[in-house]
Amino acid sequence: MKRAVILLSGGLDSAVTLWLAKSEGYELFTLSFDYGQRHKKELEAAAEITKVAGVKEHRLVTINMDQWGGSSLTDKNMEVEDGDVNRTDIPVTYVPARNMVFLSIAASYAEAIDAQNIFIGVSQVDYSGYVDCRESFIKAMENAINQGTVMAAEKNRPITIHAPFIYKTKTEEIKTGAKLGVPFGLTWSCYRGGEKPCGTCDSCLLRAKAFQEAGVVDEGITETGERK
Amino acid sequence: MKRAVILLSGGLDSAVTLWLAKSEGYELFTLSFDYGQRHKKELEAAAEITKVAGVKEHRLVTINMDQWGGSSLTDKNMEVEDGDVNRTDIPVTYVPARNMVFLSIAASYAEAIDAQNIFIGVSQVDYSGYVDCRESFIKAMENAINQGTVMAAEKNRPITIHAPFIYKTKTEEIKTGAKLGVPFGLTWSCYRGGEKPCGTCDSCLLRAKAFQEAGVVDEGITETGERK
Numbered sequence: 083m084k085r086a087v088i089l090l091s092g093g094l095d096s097a098v099t100l101w102l103a104k105s106e107g108y109e110l111f112t113l114s115f116d117y118g119q120r121h122k123k124e125l126e127a128a129a130e131i132t133k134v135a136g137v138k139e140h141r142l143v144t145i146n147m148d149q150w151g152g153s154s155l156t157d158k159n160m161e162v163e164d165g166d167v168n169r170t171d172i173p174v175t176y177v178p179a180r181n182m183v184f185l186s187i188a189a190s191y192a193e194a195i196d197a198q199n200i201f202i203g204v205s206q207v208d209y210s211g212y213v214d215c216r217e218s219f220i221k222a223m224e225n226a227i228n229q230g231t232v233m234a235a236e237k238n239r240p241i242t243i244h245a246p247f248i249y250k251t252k253t254e255e256i257k258t259g260a261k262l263g264v265p266f267g268l269t270w271s272c273y274r275g276g277e278k279p280c281g282t283c284d285s286c287l288l289r290a291k292a293f294q295e296a297g298v299v300d301e302g303i304t305e306t307g308e309r310k
Numbered sequence: 311m312k313r314a315v316i317l318l319s320g321g322l323d324s325a326v327t328l329w330l331a332k333s334e335g336y337e338l339f340t341l342s343f344d345y346g347q348r349h350k351k352e353l354e355a356a357a358e359i360t361k362v363a364g365v366k367e368h369r370l371v372t373i374n375m376d377q378w379g380g381s382s383l384t385d386k387n388m389e390v391e392d393g394d395v396n397r398t399d400i401p402v403t404y405v406p407a408r409n410m411v412f413l414s415i416a417a418s419y420a421e422a423i424d425a426q427n428i429f430i431g432v433s434q435v436d437y438s439g440y441v442d443c444r445e446s447f448i449k450a451m452e453n454a455i456n457q458g459t460v461m462a463a464e465k466n467r468p469i470t471i472h473a474p475f476i477y478k479t480k481t482e483e484i485k486t487g488a489k490l491g492v493p494f495g496l497t498w499s500c501y502r503g504g505e506k507p508c509g510t511c512d513s514c515l516l517r518a519k520a521f522q523e524a525g526v527v528d529e530g531i532t533e534t535g536e537r538k
Contacts, residue, residue, distance in 0.1 A: 145373040147415065152422035172460055178421035179414060182458045186407060186414040187375065193406035194380035213464060219457040226454045229447040230410045232400055236441060 083109040085197035086244075087188045090114050090140075092128030094289060095203030095247065097269045098259035100135050102246050103201050105262055110137040111195060113188055117180070118148025118156040120275035127270035134265050139195075143187055153177040155273060162273045165284030167291060172211035173284060175273055181214035182223060185243065189227040192241055196233065201244045207251050208288065220245050252292035260298045267301030279303065311337040313425035314472075315416045318342050318368075320356030322517060323431030323475065325497045326487035328363050330474050331429045333490055338365040339423060341416055345408070346376025346384040348503035355498035362493050367423075371415055381405040383501060390501045393512030395519060400439035401512060403501055409442035410451060413471065417455040420469055424461065429472045435479050436516065448473050480520035488526045495529030507531065 086108035090096045104110060112135075114128040125142065132140040151157035154174040163174060181204065188200045204215035213219060224243045228234040234241050247255045259266065271289045272279035279286050279302075293300040314336035318324045332338060340363075342356040353370065360368040379385035382402040391402060409432065416428045432443035441447060452471045456462040462469050475483045487494065499517045500507035507514050507530075521528040 141377060143374060143377075145415075146371060147418055149369060149371075150419050150422040152418075172464065176460060177418075179418035179455070179459050182414040182454060183411070183418055186410040187373075190375055190380075190405075190407035190411055191378050194378040211460070211464075213460050214458040216457070219454065219463075222450070222454040222457040226410060226447065226450040227407070229444070229450040230442040231407050232404060232439070232441050235447075236400065236439075 085109045086199035087111045087192045087197050088201040090128045092124035092270050094269045099201050099203035101262040101264045112137045112140045114142050116144045124270040130268045164282045165287040185223050193231045193233050205247045217248050253295040256296040313337045314427035315339045315420045315425050316429040318356045320352035320498050322497045327429050327431035329490040329492045340365045340368045342370050344372045352498040358496045392510045393515040413451050421459045421461050433475045445476050481523040484524040
C-alpha cells in the first residue's frame with residue numbers, strides 16, 4: 083500500500099485533503115504542528131479527525147517558532163485583526179516560512195517511514211498573500227526535498243508533493259469534501275484563541291463565504307455563527 | 311549593518327563558519343537546535359561560543375523530530391557505531407532531512423528579523439554520504455526559500471545561503487579557523503552522549519584526523535584524546 087504523509091492542521095483544507103488521499107487508497111500518516119499558534123483548538127480538531135479518517139499513525143510535532151514572533155498568530159503581543167475578504171495586502175497572520183518548515187519536517191517523517199507522497203491542502207486561488215501557498219513554491223520545495231533526502235537522491239525513491247487544491251477555490255474544495263463525506267463539523271478554522279469561532283477573523287469569514295457559495299451546510303456552525 | 315543567521319550546532323564546522331561571518335562584518339544571529347540528539351553537550355558548547363563571538367542574539371529551537379527515529383543520533387534504541395573514515399555507505403547517524411528542517415527554520419527566523427543571509431558550515435568534500443551537505447541541495451533550498459518567503463518573493467529582498475566550506479576539506483577549514491582565532495576548545499564534535507568525547511565515533515575520528523593534517527593543536531582535546 084502506498085504511504086502518504088498528510089499535513090493536517092485540523093482546518094477545513096487539510097481535512098478535505100486527507101479524505102482525498104484516503105479516497106485514492108493511500109495508507110495515511112498525518113502530521114500536525116504545535117508552533118505556538120493561539121488557535122490550539124485546531125490540534126484537538128486534528129486529533130479527532132484522524133480517528134474518523136482511520137489513519138495509520140498521527141504525529142504531533144512541537145516547535146517553538148513563536149519565540150521570534152512576526153505574526154499575530156503566534157505573537158501574543160499582536161492582535162488578530164478582523165477579516166476583510168477583499169484585502170490585497172499580506173495579513174499580519176502570515177507566519178514566516180511556515181509551510182516550508184512544515185514540508186521539511188514532513189520530508190523527514192516521510193523518509194523515516196519510506197513514504198514517497200506528501201499531501202498539503204494549499205490553494206493559490208485564495209492564498210491571501212501567503213506566498214508559501216503557490217505552486218512555484220511547492221515545486222521548488224519538492225525539488226529541495228529530492229536533492230536533500232537520501233531516499234530520493236541516492237535510492238531512486240523520489241518524493242512527490244501533492245497539492246490537489248492548488249488551483250481550486252475554497253468553494254470547489256468544499257463541494258469535493260461534501261462528496262467525499264468529510265466531517266466538516268470536526269474541523270476548526272478560527273484564528274483567534276477562543277472556545278468558539280469568532281466569526282469575524284479572515285479565516286472565519288472565508289469559511290462562511292465558501293460554505294454559502296458551495297450551498298453546503300457547515301455542520302460545525304449554527305445559523306447565527308456559533309459553534310455547535 | 312548586514313544581518314546574518316548562522317546555523318550553530320556547537321561543533322567545529324559551524325564555529326568556523328560563525329567566525330568567518332564575523333570577519334566579513336555581519337551582525338550575528340545564531341540558531342541552535344535541540345532535535346532530540348543524544349549529544350546535547352553540543353548545545354552547551356554553542357551557547358558558550360556565542361558569548362565569545364559576540365553575537366547579537368542566540369536562539370535555541372526545540373523540535374521533537376526524534377519521535378520517528380531513523381537515526382542513531384536521535385533513536386535511543388540504536389547505537390552510534392564506531393567510526394570508519396574510509397566508509398562509503400550512508401552512516402546510521404544520518405538524520406532524515408535534518409539540514410532542510412534547519413534551513414527552513416533559519417529562513418523563518420531570517421524573515422522575522424529581516425536578514426538576507428543564512429550561513430551553514432556544510433562541506434560536500436567530507437560529507438559522509440549526507441546528501442543534505444551538497445551544493446545541489448543548498449541551491450535548491452535557497453530557491454525554495456526565495457519562492458516561499460514574502461520578503462524574497464514579494465518585497466525584493468532575496469535570501470542567500472552561504473556555505474563557505476562547501477568545497478573545502480575539514481583540514482582546510484581548520485586552517486582558516488586557526489587564522490580567524492576560533493576557540494576550538496569550546497567546540498563539541500562527539501556523537502555519543504558522554505561527558506567526554508569518545509574518540510572512536512565518526513565525528514571524533516574525522517576531527518582528530520583533520521587537526522593532525524592541518525598541523526593545528528586541538529585545544530579541546532589532550533594528547534590521549536581526552537577532553538580537557
